[in-house]
Amino acid sequence: MIDIETKKNITSNWFVYLQNQISEQFEYLEKKISSQKPKKFRRRIWSKKNKEEGGGTSLLLENGNIFDKVGINISKVSGTFDSPFKNKILGAEKDGKYWASGISIVAHMKNPKIPAIHFNTRYIVTSKEWFGGGIDLTPCLNDKKESIFFHSKLRNICRNNKKNYKKYKKWCDDYFYLPHRQELRGIGGIFFDYETKNWEGNFKFVRDLGHGFTELASEIILRKSKIKWNTKDKDKQLIKRGRYVEFNLLYDRGTKFGLNSGGNVQSILMSLPPKAKWK
């Protein structure tokens, strides 16, 4: 069995690799889809106030041919949680200490017919250690074919890794729900957390999800990148994005976690859409 420091090194390096890999793929798509000068990711490196507690790298591409805004964030941080918060973190109840690394992606599309895509995987170490993450879609227009394609792809990845797809799917629906509107944020996907047993198996699952995300996102984008849309579609998208903002600011655990624990605000709020509307 490998030791915990090796696990930390391997996982955090995986997230670095995945960030590069996905950003290259997205830049490739930007170029493929239009003859206009393609946009590139801008890279921003940040560290926590106490630099020994780590930091992260944020990639942001705006006003692209495909993406209105897409952020790809990775981080590797450690520290000690304060007293009220530490009781909410598995295994941190006693001394509050944590180490965490992960990747988080939110893609808001220019074309309202292409859904917003969210992807995240993370590895967290306290007195326990576990993986968590998920993938979900937020379309603003119904597309049954796309929905079936998306969910079946995720089901396959779960099945290949002996993961409980049904449980993860339900978890996603339960999580991405706006109680005040009695609405789901999107069409769901999978969400999982506290995967403490079988590090090798879980890490393989997380890697498969990373590759799966790249493929899924590319297929979803390429299927529809040439489809025409009008201002009415755009308006629907901006309203849907308002819901996205409501969810992230009112309920999202990652956002609250980040804002309350000295994370990089610009990177945390990169998930917010470039523009949103309320009626």
Place this chain on the structure above:
Amino acid sequence: MIDIETKKNITSNWFVYLQNQISEQFEYLEKKISSQKPKKFRRRIWSKKNKEEGGGTSLLLENGNIFDKVGINISKVSGTFDSPFKNKILGAEKDGKYWASGISIVAHMKNPKIPAIHFNTRYIVTSKEWFGGGIDLTPCLNDKKESIFFHSKLRNICRNNKKNYKKYKKWCDDYFYLPHRQELRGIGGIFFDYETKNWEGNFKFVRDLGHGFTELASEIILRKSKIKWNTKDKDKQLIKRGRYVEFNLLYDRGTKFGLNSGGNVQSILMSLPPKAKWK
């Protein structure tokens, strides 16, 4: 001394009067400022699930000559708070019972040179009874002259009512603050709560604030309604509105209170701007 039911009647009728008065003034301004067909408020009446627990009236004007979006909400509600929440409400710790009436206004302007204006006053009865409220401005461009005018007007209203202006001003700055950005939401104003002593004096202060708001808003709007603006100004406004959304969804007590206590979602979230931007 008048009894509590009389106090409830008088205050809630005041809010009805004030809603009419302000909406008429705003419609007058919409007409005065442009020869284009002026927009009118749309009225929506809602009640709580249990109709005996009251409800409210929302007025909304959108895409006007002056206002991108302005909502004027009044409500008169009662009920019983559940156990975790009731401890947060003064005087509701024992039986959780409350009665509340108030008016709340948020005006998002078309012209980015005119600040967004927020106004609210309320009368709440539990085992205690008190007034609360405030007025504050959110400009997206500096205007020292306007700021001095605004604050001095509020200082005068406070002084005429023997209220501690300095305390109320500081309270406002402390309240409308975004810790994650280390930014004030706007240029402040006044904010007060838990005014339990001297009902007559407090109610007069609340009435003076109502009239003061109408005058203030009218003067601020008329001073600048003809000033030209460009897309760069509008962009600044949309970014500033993003901060407004962040504040209201992450921190605002009224929003959280409303969403967690079965209030009318459409009315509660009327405070959100018609459009916002994030970089």
